[in-house]
Amino acid sequence: MTFEEKSKPSICLSKGRYFDFPYPHYVFEDFLPSDFLDALCDDITSGRLLDGAETVMGGRRRIIFDSIGSEYLKKNSTDWFYFINLVRSRTFVHNLLDLFSCASDFYKPNFSWSELKIDEKIPKVKNANGARWVRILNRVRNHVEAIIMPPVVTVEVDISLAGKGYRREIHHDSNSRIIAGVFYLNSPQGMVGGTFDIHSLARRPASGLFDPQPKTTDCIFVKSIKPARNTLVLFLSTPDSYHSVPEILEAPEERIFVYFAVTLQKKNAWKHQGKNW
Ligand SMILES: [Fe+2]
Numbered sequence: 001m002t003f004e005e006k007s008k009p010s011i012c013l014s015k016g017r018y019f020d021f022p023y024p025h026y027v028f029e030d031f032l033p034s035d036f037l038d039a040l041c042d043d044i045t046s047g048r049l050l051d052g053a054e055t056v057m058g059g060r061r062r063i064i065f066d067s068i069g070s071e072y073l074k075k076n077s078t079d080w081f082y083f084i085n086l087v088r089s090r091t092f093v094h095n096l097l098d099l100f101s102c103a104s105d106f107y108k109p110n111f112s113w114s115e116l117k118i119d120e121k122i123p124k125v126k127n128a129n130g131a132r133w134v135r136i137l138n139r140v141r142n143h144v145e146a147i148i149m150p151p152v153v154t155v156e157v158d159i160s161l162a163g164k165g166y167r168r169e170i171h172h173d174s175n176s177r178i179i180a181g182v183f184y185l186n187s188p189q190g191m192v193g194g195t196f197d198i199h200s201l202a203r204r205p206a207s208g209l210f211d212p213q214p215k216t217t218d219c220i221f222v223k224s225i226k227p228a229r230n231t232l233v234l235f236l237s238t239p240d241s242y243h244s245v246p247e248i249l250e251a252p253e254e255r256i257f258v259y260f261a262v263t264l265q266k267k268n269a270w271k272h273q274g275k276n277w
Contacts, residue, residue: 009036022200025235059165108271111151167247177237184227185256192250210239
């Protein structure tokens with residue numbers, strides 16, 4: 001019997017520690033009930049779930065929760081399907097927005113926090129190979145909708161296993177993100193590298209342009225968060241929310257994690273001068 005049939009486990013956002021430097025972020029411990037977390041980990045370590053995953057970024061096996069990924073999860077793990085839908089639910093997103101709406105005075109959003117509409121629809125698989133005129137038409141339609149429609153957010157999610165070779169350079173996430181989260185399900189023993197590192201810029205750019213991938217020499221290392229079982233790192237995905245993952249050099253055990261992002265549809269989330277944002 002699955003957890004979905006037995007009882008509906010809840011998500012705990014009460015044990016968080018808040019940090020405002022260098023950008024607003026939280027670290028939550030004991031995010032999920034322990035037995036539910038065990039059930040999720042079992043479905044990964046038994047090898048059933050990540051069989052169909054793509055490998056990206058050096059050593060990360062990933063399943064994106066889109067129309068194909070959701071069908072796959074539904075068929076292979078009702079617990080995972082339930083959990084991902086919980087993360088994408090209106091209630092959870094409202095809680096996330098509440099956590100950050102007061103912490104963001106420094107930044108200028110392209111939306112009003114109170115007007116955001118949360119869309120729970122599962123995203124369709126993106127088709128980048130359509131005819132040129134279809135892509136141009138879509139771009140025009142998106143542009144018009146961004147002006148006349150109320151701002152809509154969805155939650156984009158993937159389930160990943162990070163192993164030897166996985167790394168992320170210093171970067172900020174894509175320009176449509178409002179809040180991003182990395183949930184670590186296990187404490188990978190013997191792993192070298194693979195931490196969540198937080199950086200600030202040595203100097204704020206006078207132009208107001210925040211480079212998506214600044215040079216290491218232009219950044220100051222602030223701190224490193226070690227992936228640990230049942231820990232969620234949440235951050236406001238602002239133009240200066242720089243983070244990185246040092247290359248995983250040793251990984252006797254892979255790191256299981258979920259990345260999710262509250263994403264503004266149709267337009268950039270933050271006012272920012274310059275083409276790169
Ligand atoms: Fe990132």
